[in-house]
Amino acid sequence: MSYEKKKTGRIACLFLTALIWGAAFVAQSEGNVMGPFTFNGLRNLLGFFALIPFIRFYYGDFHVDTDTLRGGISCGLCLFLASNTQQIALLYTTPGKTGFITACYMIFVPIAGIFMGRRIGLKTGVAVLASALGLYLLCIPSGQSLSGVNRGDVLSLICALFYTLHILCIDHFTKKAEGVKMSCIQFLTCAVLTLLLVPFTETPDPAAIASGIVPLLYAGILSSGVAYSLQIVGQKDTDPAVASLILSLESCFSVLAGFVLLGQSLSLRELSGCLIMFLGIILSQLPDRKKETEEAG
Numbered sequence: 001m002s003y004e005k006k007k008t009g010r011i012a013c014l015f016l017t018a019l020i021w022g023a024a025f026v027a028q029s030e031g032n033v034m035g036p037f038t039f040n041g042l043r044n045l046l047g048f049f050a051l052i053p054f055i056r057f058y059y060g061d062f063h064v065d066t067d068t069l070r071g072g073i074s075c076g077l078c079l080f081l082a083s084n085t086q087q088i089a090l091l092y093t094t095p096g097k098t099g100f101i102t103a104c105y106m107i108f109v110p111i112a113g114i115f116m117g118r119r120i121g122l123k124t125g126v127a128v129l130a131s132a133l134g135l136y137l138l139c140i141p142s143g144q145s146l147s148g149v150n151r152g153d154v155l156s157l158i159c160a161l162f163y164t165l166h167i168l169c170i171d172h173f174t175k176k177a178e179g180v181k182m183s184c185i186q187f188l189t190c191a192v193l194t195l196l197l198v199p200f201t202e203t204p205d206p207a208a209i210a211s212g213i214v215p216l217l218y219a220g221i222l223s224s225g226v227a228y229s230l231q232i233v234g235q236k237d238t239d240p241a242v243a244s245l246i247l248s249l250e251s252c253f254s255v256l257a258g259f260v261l262l263g264q265s266l267s268l269r270e271l272s273g274c275l276i277m278f279l280g281i282i283l284s285q286l287p288d289r290k291k292e293t294e295e296a297g
Contacts, residue, residue, distance in 0.1 A: 041191050
């Protein structure tokens with residue numbers, strides 16, 4: 001397969017990941033009825049089991065090498081910290097502010113890359129700034145601001161840092177690990193760590209779990225099992241700064257999903273934010289002929 005086709009396939013995986021995550025907004029909101037740790041724990045457990053048949057069919061065995069095991073545990077730890085911090089943050093602040101602050105990982109990833117010796121080109125830098133502006137217009141209603149920082153805002157910022165670690169961790173391990181197997185181990189790690197917290201923080205209610213079974217199935221099988229696996233496949237050999245930009249489109253897709261599925265109206269400000277974000281992503285994907293020639297060779 002040519003370099004260009006491989007690149008297109010990886011970008012498509014990341015776009016699909018953002019789309020599934022965006023559409024999962026409603027499911028995640030309704031799933032909170034059973035408690036954040038219960039929901040996250042069961043969600044990741046479903047993601048783990050959902051990948052077992054695929055691994056058997058695709059790989060033919062369940063053998064796991066050292067790199068895949070280390071990658072799965074490391075990424076699972078990052079996912080455990082990020083996803084649960086976000087759920088707790090939503091108890092103290094608005095979804096709009098949480099969405100904006102969390103998605104700031106698209107700024108943190110290239111900054112972290114600089115300290116790791118990665119060069120951030122002007123094109124990517126401009127794309128990040130454009131997407132940040134679009135995200136602000138999308139998530140923060142007119143007349144509101146990010147002033148008045150509270151506990152939830154601080155937790156959302158910490159969550160963004162954890163998602164930055166998650167993206168960089170995937171970037172590090174996908175070079176050697178088997179992607180889907182690593183994803184499977186990631187979910188098991190996150191599920192076990194999260195469910196261990198449930199007895200100390202929540203009282204699971206079977207009735208609440210039953211009432212939220214449909215959101216849980218979507219979040220567990222599609223948003224976790226499928227989407228996070230697509231993220232790992234899509235990030236392979238993709239610049240993590242560019243990957244974070246594409247994944248941040250989750251915010252756009254969540255607004256569009258609300259419009260399509262729930263009939264929620266879109267303001268001119270929100271539409272402008274979506275458009276600016278999409279333009280930023282397109283800018284980041286404009287071909288750099290010199291770089292492509294070097295990588296293809």
